[in-house]
Amino acid sequence: MLSSTFRIRQHGVTLIEVLVTIVILAFGLLGLAGLQSKLNVGTLESYQRAQAVVLLNNMAERINANRANAGDYVTDETLGTGDSQPASCAALAGAERDLCEWSLALKGAAEKQGADETNVGAMVGARGCITEVQAPSTTPGACAPGIYQVAVAWQGLHATRAPSVTCGSGNYGEETSRRAISVQVAIGLPGCK
DSSP, X not given: OHHHHHHHHTTTHHHHHHHHHHHHHHHHHHHHHHHHHHHHHHHHHHHHHHHHHHHHHHHHHHHXXXXXXXXXXXXXXXXXXXXXXXXXXXXXXXHHHHHHHHHHHHTTTTSEETTTTEEOSSOTTOEEEEEEEEOOBOXXXXXXXXXXXXXXXXXXXXXXXXXXXOTTTTSSSSGGGEEEEEEEEEEOOTTOO
């Protein structure tokens, strides 16, 4: 008689165990979904940084290839998203053409998608800046190479620390959403001693 009473009290315990298991499994799956979302954001951020490095190196190489006219690459305004560069660079030459082509690359013209051929080949809101850090000087005894800073900025997907590079500053809402990388290009003066 004791065993039948004990069995009656045990009804429903298995159902509670199953419900607890389902709740634990649901929280685990929600955690995995959150992790997957963060991984996707991280992957896109890393893709954008890789694209920025390619575009940054592209312009640094163009300046190095046209060393005699390096000063012509300095821009007063940012290039890329929202600039006034033409849609075709065919009529331009020298530094003007390089800047125009770089602007189109920053706008994503290297890769198009869909019937309307939307640019998708660059970072979100990509902008580029070229500034003169040090003017070249051929003064005897004080020869100094020209130093130019090439920078690329774009819209990040989550807040981080604001970059110290000023390119694109004020164009992305909070500064912690702006991403920027830069490189300095030194143009030596072979005639200086």
